[in-house]
Amino acid sequence: MFPRAAASTDNAASQVDLPALVHAYAPVLFRVAYSVLRSRTEAEDVVQDAFVRVLEHRQSLPGVRDLRVWLVRIAWNLALDRRRRIRPDQMDESFARSLVDGSVAADAALAEFQQIQAVLGEMERLPKTERSVLLLSAIDELSTAEIASILGRSESAVRALLSRARQRLRERLAKGEERRWKILKK
Amino acid sequence: MEDPEEVVDTVLSGLRAVAPPVGMEARIQLALQSHRADQAPDSPFRFRLRRPALLGGFGGVLVVAAWCVAALCLFVLAGRRGAAKHPAEHPAAGHPAEQAVTSTPASISTPESQSPFVTPGAGAVHPRAVRLVSSRPSRGAAVAAADAGPAASLVSFPAPPMPLTEQERLLLVLAHRRGQARLAGIDAQKQEARETEQFQEFFKPEPSIVVNDTPPAAVDTATATTTTPSK
Numbered sequence: 001m002f003p004r005a006a007a008s009t010d011n012a013a014s015q016v017d018l019p020a021l022v023h024a025y026a027p028v029l030f031r032v033a034y035s036v037l038r039s040r041t042e043a044e045d046v047v048q049d050a051f052v053r054v055l056e057h058r059q060s061l062p063g064v065r066d067l068r069v070w071l072v073r074i075a076w077n078l079a080l081d082r083r084r085r086i087r088p089d090q091m092d093e094s095f096a097r098s099l100v101d102g103s104v105a106a107d108a109a110l111a112e113f114q115q116i117q118a119v120l121g122e123m124e125r126l127p128k129t130e131r132s133v134l135l136l137s138a139i140d141e142l143s144t145a146e147i148a149s150i151l152g153r154s155e156s157a158v159r160a161l162l163s164r165a166r167q168r169l170r171e172r173l174a175k176g177e178e179r180r181w182k183i184l185k186k
Numbered sequence: 187m188e189d190p191e192e193v194v195d196t197v198l199s200g201l202r203a204v205a206p207p208v209g210m211e212a213r214i215q216l217a218l219q220s221h222r223a224d225q226a227p228d229s230p231f232r233f234r235l236r237r238p239a240l241l242g243g244f245g246g247v248l249v250v251a252a253w254c255v256a257a258l259c260l261f262v263l264a265g266r267r268g269a270a271k272h273p274a275e276h277p278a279a280g281h282p283a284e285q286a287v288t289s290t291p292a293s294i295s296t297p298e299s300q301s302p303f304v305t306p307g308a309g310a311v312h313p314r315a316v317r318l319v320s321s322r323p324s325r326g327a328a329v330a331a332a333d334a335g336p337a338a339s340l341v342s343f344p345a346p347p348m349p350l351t352e353q354e355r356l357l358l359v360l361a362h363r364r365g366q367a368r369l370a371g372i373d374a375q376k377q378e379a380r381e382t383e384q385f386q387e388f389f390k391p392e393p394s395i396v397v398n399d400t401p402p403a404a405v406d407t408a409t410a411t412t413t414t415p416s417k
Binding site: 018019022023026027030031034035040044047048051052055095098099115116118119120123134135137138139140166169170173174177 | 190191193194196197198199200201202204205206207210211213214215217218221222225
């Protein structure tokens with residue numbers, strides 16, 4: 001893999017090819033940060049901060065075994081740190097709007113938007129580990145082993161957490177739908 | 187209505203498909219370059235900070251000298267501020283009345299002179315000046331008192347007088363308008379004679395009123411003679 005070769009350059013840490021690293025990893029880091037923050041500008045800031053960290057700790061780069069996991073972990077922690085400063089109501093709604101099908105009628109689009117918002121809200125209310133596993137599993141580039149390495153869990157634990165997260169999310173959404181229908185019937 | 191599972195999949199696939207903004211990589215490259223330039227070793231300040239061994243020689247002397255100069259400046263500035271805040275500690279710069287008071291320390295130590303109100307004995311000195319000087323003993327006096335030993339430490343110093351209120355200040359202004367000139371012109375005997383004369387004037391019986399002991403028949407004739415019609 002090219003980035004790993006770029007990172008594990010001989011012995012001179014100063015010879016790390018940062019432009020190559022940025023080119024290879026910026027998209028995945030952006031997706032990781034965006035899944036937490038749901039804001040494009042904030043996610044870009046996180047990616048930039050992650051590469052600044054790389055620059056500052058480039059002396060230790062040759063000792064890094066899996067550079068992608070290491071970078072994703074940095075970006076993940078930075079995004080979580082930044083996420084603590086943002087309230088859920090301050091998060092960008094443009095992501096939910098972008099998922100709504102534009103070809104349907106306005107009332108159907110509104111209902112779909114509300115459903116997506118409900119899913120995002122329930123995802124925020126999931127337990128921390130389950131939410132982390134669910135969000136990281138949404139990123140294609142990351143395997144279960146890599147997610148386990150990022151979160152410091154075993155692979156089986158990650159699989160169990162993912163299954164539990166989806167189950168819990170399904171149940172909560174069903175309950176929410178029932179509640180909504182009851183209110184509408186009244 | 188869609189199945190919740192489908193909505194969850196839609197959301198997750200949306201997160202998966204998010205594309206980074208255009209030009210993000212270029213912006214990150216620029217930021218990294220600027221960060222690297224900040225960390226460049228050719229910056230003289232950073233060079234010195236990264237090599238503290240150099241500070242042990244000439245750099246250390248410079249730092250110590252800079253600290254000494256800063257401390258000296260602070261000391262001088264603090265001294266000037268203190269002098270500006272307490273002009274009463276410098277008799278040459280004060281009011282003439284204050285100079286007079288400081289030249290007679292015996293009168294300062296008396297309790298009457300520390301009162302904000304004027305007593306007849308201290309009429310020549312402005313009470314404000316007395317208060318200012320007496321409330322701030324000089325440093326020399328304090329050192330002398332400390333050197334005098336335990337006997338001097340037993341002497342109790344009264345608390346400094348409270349600042350005058352607005353009413354007290356107005357009262358002082360009223361009481362001291364031309365006060366010294368008036369006091370100089372007072373003669374006790376003349377004052378007494380004037381008061382006696384005013385008393386006599388006030389209680390002197392009017393000449394037109396006559397005490398009448400005659401019978402009522404004669405009253406008419408008496409009133410007819412005494413009262414003169416004004417119109």
